[in-house]
Amino acid sequence: MLHVSAHPIVTAPVSDWRLVRRLMGLAWRYRVRCLQVLLLQGVLLFLGLAGLFFTGHGIDYVKSVVEAAATPGATVPVFHVAGLPSPPASWPPIILIATFAGCILALAVMRAGLNYVYSISINILVQRHLVVDLRTELYAKLQRLSFRFFDANTTGSIITRVTGDVQNVRMFLDQVLIQSFIMAVSLSVYLVYMLSLSPSLTIACLSTTPVLAIASVFFSRWIQPRYAENRVLAENLVQHFTESIQGAQVIKAFGREDEDRAAFAARNDHVRDQQRGIFWRVSTFSPAIGLLTRVNLLVLLGYGGWLVTRGELPLGAGLVVFAGLLEQFSGQVNQLATIVNSVQQSLVASRRVFEILDAPVEVADTPEAKPCPALRGEVQFEAVDFAYGRPTDGAPFVLHGIDLHVPAGACVAVLGATGAGKSALMSLVPRFFDPQYGRVLIDGVDARDYRVEDLRRRIGIVFQESFLFSNTIAANLAFGHPEATPEQIERAARIAQAHDFITALPQGYETVLGEGGNTLSGGQRQRLALARALLLEPAILLLDDPTAAIDAQTEHEIFAALDNAIRDRTTFIVAHRVSTLRRADFIVVLENGRIVQRGTHEELLRAPGPYRRVAALQLVDSRDLEEDPK
Numbered sequence: 001m002l003h004v005s006a007h008p009i010v011t012a013p014v015s016d017w018r019l020v021r022r023l024m025g026l027a028w029r030y031r032v033r034c035l036q037v038l039l040l041q042g043v044l045l046f047l048g049l050a051g052l053f054f055t056g057h058g059i060d061y062v063k064s065v066v067e068a069a070a071t072p073g074a075t076v077p078v079f080h081v082a083g084l085p086s087p088p089a090s091w092p093p094i095i096l097i098a099t100f101a102g103c104i105l106a107l108a109v110m111r112a113g114l115n116y117v118y119s120i121s122i123n124i125l126v127q128r129h130l131v132v133d134l135r136t137e138l139y140a141k142l143q144r145l146s147f148r149f150f151d152a153n154t155t156g157s158i159i160t161r162v163t164g165d166v167q168n169v170r171m172f173l174d175q176v177l178i179q180s181f182i183m184a185v186s187l188s189v190y191l192v193y194m195l196s197l198s199p200s201l202t203i204a205c206l207s208t209t210p211v212l213a214i215a216s217v218f219f220s221r222w223i224q225p226r227y228a229e230n231r232v233l234a235e236n237l238v239q240h241f242t243e244s245i246q247g248a249q250v251i252k253a254f255g256r257e258d259e260d261r262a263a264f265a266a267r268n269d270h271v272r273d274q275q276r277g278i279f280w281r282v283s284t285f286s287p288a289i290g291l292l293t294r295v296n297l298l299v300l301l302g303y304g305g306w307l308v309t310r311g312e313l314p315l316g317a318g319l320v321v322f323a324g325l326l327e328q329f330s331g332q333v334n335q336l337a338t339i340v341n342s343v344q345q346s347l348v349a350s351r352r353v354f355e356i357l358d359a360p361v362e363v364a365d366t367p368e369a370k371p372c373p374a375l376r377g378e379v380q381f382e383a384v385d386f387a388y389g390r391p392t393d394g395a396p397f398v399l400h401g402i403d404l405h406v407p408a409g410a411c412v413a414v415l416g417a418t419g420a421g422k423s424a425l426m427s428l429v430p431r432f433f434d435p436q437y438g439r440v441l442i443d444g445v446d447a448r449d450y451r452v453e454d455l456r457r458r459i460g461i462v463f464q465e466s467f468l469f470s471n472t473i474a475a476n477l478a479f480g481h482p483e484a485t486p487e488q489i490e491r492a493a494r495i496a497q498a499h500d501f502i503t504a505l506p507q508g509y510e511t512v513l514g515e516g517g518n519t520l521s522g523g524q525r526q527r528l529a530l531a532r533a534l535l536l537e538p539a540i541l542l543l544d545d546p547t548a549a550i551d552a553q554t555e556h557e558i559f560a561a562l563d564n565a566i567r568d569r570t571t572f573i574v575a576h577r578v579s580t581l582r583r584a585d586f587i588v589v590l591e592n593g594r595i596v597q598r599g600t601h602e603e604l605l606r607a608p609g610p611y612r613r614v615a616a617l618q619l620v621d622s623r624d625l626e627e628d629p630k
Helices: 016-028 031-070 093-144 147-152 155-197 199-205 209-246 248-253 257-309 315-357 422-427 452-457 473-477 486-495 499-503 522-535 552-567 601-606 610-627
Strands: 379-387 397-406 411-416 437-442 459-462 540-544 570-574 586-591 594-599
Touching: 016 031, 016 155, 016 315, 031 093, 031 155, 031 315, 093 155, 093 315, 155 199, 155 209, 155 315, 199 257, 209 248, 209 257, 209 315, 248 257, 257 315, 397 422, 397 594, 411 422, 411 610, 422 540, 422 570, 452 459, 459 522, 473 486, 473 522, 486 499, 486 522, 586 601, 586 610, 594 601, 594 610, 601 610
Parallel strands: 411 570, 411 586, 459 540, 540 570
Antiparallel strands: 379 397, 379 437, 586 594
């Protein structure tokens, strides 16, 4: 493999206020759409107040008509409200009452229509814009991160951050920011209107509001760490599920299905039990807030009714309108529980999302980076020291003082025990990592002076465990060269000895592979990977033990076919079989990150050392096979 495991990346803790400021910056990108949504809410607020206004005055007018009818000789009073035109005096009461009813119905229909438009608008804002944009940004950042990040973070963690956590981040925009603004404006308007009707009744009815604020503060402090724990438990569950799918063959081979089901059930139950605790607290907090707001209605009926009987407050335009305003005010205050809950969820999720967005890009283009021209393929390591982590943090060096010159067109094989530094050496050529000390020169130019993307397009790579995508064979082979013609694809497949088995498949080159190419044998997958690399016609070819999963006969066929391709390009081969190593122009042997031997196959066989010991062991195995009478 061209990468190894690393310690998890630890980022500095970020305060909640800093997260809020950053989330505000995220929301600022969509300020025009946010403004449109807020304007809709402003119109809805006005229509609601207008509906209360007509309802209250309509009740007062009906009351006056009823009183006039019950009093002998009394005349129906003329309807008049300051600021509104008076209806014609000839209108009978029934016409005026019908007008009130029609206005109220029209306002209700308009509110229903605008509420629908508001729901569509907010959904477009958060789902079609914010969520999609943030996921795209996350995915783009993941593409730029080095192998170290993926080694340090589990697949389950990355998946839950890109899916569930992004969904929770959007709650800050629609359920926190927009809703908080709506709540603040609505409460201010309702408060001013209520004060204009009766200051003393307003103060009496809102006496419980400070209690709500204090309760919300304590609740938010309690629930945030619970949501953080919940996200970790969820990503552990996803990770277990992912590994179970990927390791299904191993689980079945060892008969561990029952144990795996039990382990998954235990994790699932842990998530459920932890969520149950959160939901129980949330379910308790929300009704408690609602109960406190309902206490206001008791005050309204008692004190407000007393004001009406004393003639200090009209029944319709006073008490009824005040009751409607108080109901709307209480409804907005009830949103406080939802907002507090959403704030904590969005802060926990945003912290996890920003950890990816803030992860350092360890290999990036410098401002002076230049395009990579067609390469001759000369590679030189000059006093290279390399560690997968930061040496200042105690990470050990895996390469020490590497000096190696590979002429253009030469083939060098690399031999070494596990952990000797073979993959680390190979990974420096395409700049999967950069060395802490020394430099890697390609055609005499420091590799860091080339644009990373351009450089990698000039290098063909075959990994020890090559990955194939769920696509056609032709698309997989042309992955690095999408413009390749069918003839070029077929030529590369023939060189890699893959053409015959491809054409034997029902759809040939248009056969759709399963996930990871699992419908093919290991040897077939590796030959497709070889063809994919050769299609690039790279100046430099990196083969990271590509024949490890291939039988000896197939290995012989592949390398016999590759001889012409290797002859004209610089090739690095990590291998353990002498039959593979001897094909190289020269061989380097690594031990503990240092080059301890270098030379041709014949030279190293004559010299005492690790290469001779490996060759002797394989030679003994061959002789044992020849001497076996069976």
